Amino acid sequence: MKKELQFVLSPKEAYDEEGFRQVVTRQIQPGKEDDVVIRQVRRSIDARSRDVKINVTAEVFVNELPPPLIRAEKNYPHVSQSEPLIIVGAGPTGLFAALRAIELGARPIVLERGKDVQSRRRDLAAINKEHIVNPDSNYCFGEGGAGTYSDGKLYTRSKKRGDVRRIMEILVAHGAREDILVDAHPHIGTNKLPVLVAALRQSIVDAGGEIYFETKVTDLVIQGNEIQGVVTQSGDKILGMGVILATGHSARDIFRLLDSKQVLIASKPFALGVRIEHEQALIDSIQYHCENDRGPYLPASSYSLVQQTMYQKKQRGVFSFCMCPGGFIVPAATAPGEVVVNGMSPSRRDGKFANSGIVVAVELEDLDAYHKYGPLAAMRFQQEIEKSAWVAGGKTQTAPAQRMVDFMDKRVSSTLLPTSYQPGLASVGMDDVLPAFVAERLRQAFDAFGKKMKGYLTNDAQIIGVESRSSSPVRIPRDKDSFEHPQIARLYPSGEGAGYAGGIVSAAMDGERCAEKLLEKYFSKRIIN
Structure with missing residues (x-):
């Protein structure tokens, strides 16, 4: 017999294997001689209320052999003589x-x-x-x-x-x-x-x-x-x-x-912006409504943000991209003479910092000066921004950076925060790196993000540039x-x-x-x- 069950559980009940088995067993109450196989098939975090809950869908097989969890196998035909x-x-x-x-x-x-x-x-x-x-x-x-x-x-x-x-x-x-x-x-x-x-x-x-x-x-x-x-x-x-x-x-x-x-x-249109880096503990406290740490069962929290902005009568979206909980920022340049940043995380997502791309939609109508390059117009614009970041950082892979509130106030940061970015940071006014239509939209978005996530807009976070390879x-x-x-x-x-x-x-x-x-x-x- 197969049953599919839905549960709303605490993190410990959902992520601790033995604890989860006890929850399911209490509900199905199998006989002493029954052979029971339990497996989770869907799991998602609901952090909307102060007590974080985990929604779990489970399959339970009683006295029945469950089908394989995956159909895919590594048995491929041999094709060395094929076209x-x-x-x-x-x-x-x-x-x-x-x-x-x-x-x-x-x-x-x-x-x-x-x-x-x-x-x-x-x-x-x-x-x-x-x-x-x-x-x-x-x-x-x-x-x-x-x-x-x-x-x-x-x-x-x-x-x-x-x-x-x-x-x-x-x-x-x-x-x-x-x-x-x-x-x-x-x-x-x-x-x-x-x-x-x-x-x-x-x-x-x-x-x-x-x-x-x-x-x-x-x-x-x-x-x-x-x-x-x-x-x-x-x-x-x-x-x-x-x-x-x-x-x-x-x-x-x-x-x-x-x-x-x-x-x-x-x-084609693409997106341009920065990486923003907070301490992971701060993001956890905002997302999970906890004061100190998230506990042993919840994973490092993430976020997804989007905001419509208006600049010179043009509306453009600003959105988070490739958010990396417990991760680090890396240099993603593909040629000398440019600085590009990206983010990554280990499987445990247990690093001190959280980072995310925050990027502005760039439409072709924003690039009038580059239309002379034809189909390579947006690419040439992208290259120039990456070169300006390289120059601002000191013509190495040192990345230009600015504390978040300092950026909002157009003030060069007197000091920068510790960072996961190994090549190092240079304190720079990011308005010298980013086009005005990108910088101003970022300010509008950061203000809105700070209202959606209380504590997100802080000078204990910093922006690092440039994030230009999202698409x-x-x-x-x-x-x-x-x-x-x-x-x-x-x-x-x-x-x-x-x-x-x-x-x-x-x-x-x-x-x-x-x-x-x-x-x-x-x-x-x-x-x-």
């Missing part, structure tokens, strides 16, 4: 496109400009400690993409793009905790992601797919209106039935290459049904870099869909199901 397709980029989009291609019988050839996940660590250390940016191996480029060294958030609103549960199960099959199938806002953690990414790669290789690291695509093989393959920096020409372009939102050289070859691309400033167009580029046949733009995803799960789903669409049209075996 190849080319995938440019080994982030979530590229890796999941490769796995889906293998499931459908094709042989993926994945080309990644950066290094494998372990080798990347040395280059990340060089950015943090020596302020040296390797343009091909950094927090954005390398195996697993920007998502590898991140908080590893797995929630998405992009339900229409694919099967979210399927993506989660594949991650669990490759080493992620089963908790990601249960929690309403699951995450993996930067300390766990490298092992998981390496396992995904191993599945591709074991099945006969190919992955080449430190292999940068520098040209496209196009005949007429059809792409036949790519050319790498070593001059190798790699051909296949089609190309999935999964390069991520920071591959500016690819955008320039497409533009130079007159392949249709378009400038791609370029869109590579594709047909809404076939996913194929409207001008170049067999070219499938995919993921965040093409403007069609916004995180690990949505990028993975988009990669899968592109692989399916490409193979449906061009794979000679036609075994799509």
